[in-house]
Amino acid sequence: MEYLANLDKDFYIDILENSHNEVYVTNKEGKIIYVNPNSIRNYGLKPEDLIGKNNYDIWRGKWNPPVIQRCIEERRTIFAEQNYLITGKDITTIVTPIFDDESEIKYVLCIVQEAVKEYDISYKNINAEAFEKKQIRETKKKRKFKSEIIGYSYDFCKILVRMQRVAHSEVPVMILGESGTGKSLLAEYIHENSNRKDNPFIMINCAAIPETLLESELFGYAPYAFTGANPKGKTGLIEMADSGTLFLDEIGDLAPSLQAKLLDVLENKRFIPVGGNEIRSVDIRIITATNRKIENLVKEKKFREDLYWRINISTTTIPPLRDRRDDILPLLSFYLNKNNIKYGKKKDFSPNVIGILLEYPWPGNVRQLKNLVELLFIMASGNTIGVNHLPEFILDEIEEPQGINPNSYEYIIDSVKKSVIRDFYKKHPTSRELGVALGLSQTKANRLINQYCGDIINAD
Numbered sequence: 001m002e003y004l005a006n007l008d009k010d011f012y013i014d015i016l017e018n019s020h021n022e023v024y025v026t027n028k029e030g031k032i033i034y035v036n037p038n039s040i041r042n043y044g045l046k047p048e049d050l051i052g053k054n055n056y057d058i059w060r061g062k063w064n065p066p067v068i069q070r071c072i073e074e075r076r077t078i079f080a081e082q083n084y085l086i087t088g089k090d091i092t093t094i095v096t097p098i099f100d101d102e103s104e105i106k107y108v109l110c111i112v113q114e115a116v117k118e119y120d121i122s123y124k125n126i127n128a129e130a131f132e133k134k135q136i137r138e139t140k141k142k143r144k145f146k147s148e149i150i151g152y153s154y155d156f157c158k159i160l161v162r163m164q165r166v167a168h169s170e171v172p173v174m175i176l177g178e179s180g181t182g183k184s185l186l187a188e189y190i191h192e193n194s195n196r197k198d199n200p201f202i203m204i205n206c207a208a209i210p211e212t213l214l215e216s217e218l219f220g221y222a223p224y225a226f227t228g229a230n231p232k233g234k235t236g237l238i239e240m241a242d243s244g245t246l247f248l249d250e251i252g253d254l255a256p257s258l259q260a261k262l263l264d265v266l267e268n269k270r271f272i273p274v275g276g277n278e279i280r281s282v283d284i285r286i287i288t289a290t291n292r293k294i295e296n297l298v299k300e301k302k303f304r305e306d307l308y309w310r311i312n313i314s315t316t317t318i319p320p321l322r323d324r325r326d327d328i329l330p331l332l333s334f335y336l337n338k339n340n341i342k343y344g345k346k347k348d349f350s351p352n353v354i355g356i357l358l359e360y361p362w363p364g365n366v367r368q369l370k371n372l373v374e375l376l377f378i379m380a381s382g383n384t385i386g387v388n389h390l391p392e393f394i395l396d397e398i399e400e401p402q403g404i405n406p407n408s409y410e411y412i413i414d415s416v417k418k419s420v421i422r423d424f425y426k427k428h429p430t431s432r433e434l435g436v437a438l439g440l441s442q443t444k445a446n447r448l449i450n451q452y453c454g455d456i457i458n459a460d
């Protein structure tokens, strides 16, 4: 085939690296030989994170169904509808065995693309070996359809499993964690999984309301309790939560006088509305949350020790997002998808953007991620959210890779290349023009722009 001889290596690299479909190649033992940068978009993993590793070690239990093994066993091309269990993404995979001269399988080539309608095989069951406890997997499935709590990291799933167990008891739960980590969402999740799920879930932020108002909000007041009060009186949140769950957010900010009254409710299941004399009985389950160091408040006598021990029976701390990085990609996918549905679009992140967002430390945790995804979604006029849409504070946060020797030959050459490409790109701001100016193919120019000019990229 003469025409093949006329094509140089760069041509093949350009095709593979720029294909919109993911191209993934293993040998017959499952060692990953090649994957193009779409692995970042699909799994948040760079080619460097995958190449050389064993396919089965990396993906065990994450695909439904696993197909490479089947392709090897049946020695034929398999078309499969697959679901990536981490992000819930449906894809179509075409897995083809490539044979050597002795008809032995040399490579397995997978082409991964957005799901299409007709499939050769659509397995019903997860065939994968369990890589986590069954219970954790079950939790993930249930979660998807209920509270919309998204998470994949082992630590977060462990919390959910524990909370499911605790939910069925009447034990008070205290949730700790930085702002935006999902404490309120977890409180709702506990309620939804409890026997009280069909009864009210009442939430109040103790820090957001002044002490005097908070008392009547919580306990209600009797008719004509004070000047300006509603003559009919008012039902408090504690009574509204009767037979359900009361979630007290920012409990560390609860005033000492209210701490005493709350303790009485918890110990004796009764209270007296403000300005009243009639004792009312209630049956509530308490969940509390705070991002303050509540033990210190106890030591400083700002928080009653007896109340602390009453509400601190089952305590859980949600780790910050930077300490559970496996949750970032599923959360990005989840919120991107929500925006796509809300605005009727089909936008996606470029692999570079995902790479950057996976590295970012997320000081505002999931709340910040959710808001940023919506902002990026709105900022991107086309269907691709690119590096040029990222706000400066994110780009500033991303450090140069560690461990690079600035005197090494590779580093010096790469710096020169980067500087040339960036200079030319500023003067020739499309891949076509840059290609002409430097005598490169347009695809190669495009690859170099993505590699070196992420922060100054123009819509081509």
Ligand SMILES: Nc1ncnc2c1ncn2[C@@H]1O[C@H](COP(=O)(O)OP(=O)(O)OP(=O)(O)O)[C@@H](O)[C@H]1O
Binding pocket: 148, 149, 150, 151, 177, 178, 179, 180, 181, 182, 183, 184, 185, 186, 249, 291, 366, 367, 370
């Ligand atoms: N695991 C998660 N999956 C999906 N969304 C999440 C998750 N965790 C948090 N969020 C979203 O992030 C936002 C902040 O969550 P939440 O209000 O529960 O945090 P918080 O820890 O209670 O914050 P604060 O301490 O400031 O009250 C909410 O919009 C919530 O839906």
